[in-house]
Amino acid sequence: xxxxxxxxxxxxxxxxxxxxxxxxxxxxxxxxxxxxxxxxxxxxxxxxxxxxxxxxxxxxxxxxxxxxxxxxxxxxxxxxxxxxxxxxxxxxxxxxxxxxxxxxxxxxxxxxxxxxxxxxxxx
Numbered sequence: 001x002x003x004x005x006x007x008x009x010x011x012x013x014x015x016x017x018x019x020x021x022x023x024x025x026x027x028x029x030x031x032x033x034x035x036x037x038x039x040x041x042x043x044x045x046x047x048x049x050x051x052x053x054x055x056x057x058x059x060x061x062x063x064x065x066x067x068x069x070x071x072x073x074x075x076x077x078x079x080x081x082x083x084x085x086x087x088x089x090x091x092x093x094x095x096x097x098x099x100x101x102x103x104x105x106x107x108x109x110x111x112x113x114x115x116x117x118x119x120x121x122x123x
Contacts, residue, residue, distance in 0.1 A: 004074050006054065006081035014058050016040075016072070016084060019051040027075035028054055032062045037070070058084065065089030 004022035011017075020028065020042065028040035040056040062070050066089055072082040 004077060004079060004081055006072060008082055011084060016056040016058060018054040020054050021051050022074065023076060025076060028072050029075055030056055030058065031071045031073055037062060063088065
């Protein structure tokens with residue numbers, strides 16, 4: 001089995017659970033800001049080709065203001081198989097307000113250009 005896939009089943013109360021389809025010796029580690037912060041527990045179901053149950057408790061240290069991304073990667077290939085993204089804090093609120101203001105401005109420009117186009121077509 002050469003292809004690795006990780007399917008997220010749940011993320012609840014800081015615990016990530018999923019199903020891994022990969023080689024028998026594959027493990028999963030959580031990487032945040034370039035360093036490994038946790039390792040997953042793997043439980044093989046019945047049968048050699050059955051998916052492996054993955055359980056990983058995300059450490060509280062990854063939660064802080066802004067956008068935080070935890071990559072779940074294979075210990076064999078180093079491929080990122082899934083990502084967990086957290087958005088938190090006051091800084092985020094300001095970022096979202098700025099984005100919404102920009103989107104409103106762009107929408108107004110599009111409406112103006114569309115009205116000009118329609119009125120030019122009517123003439």
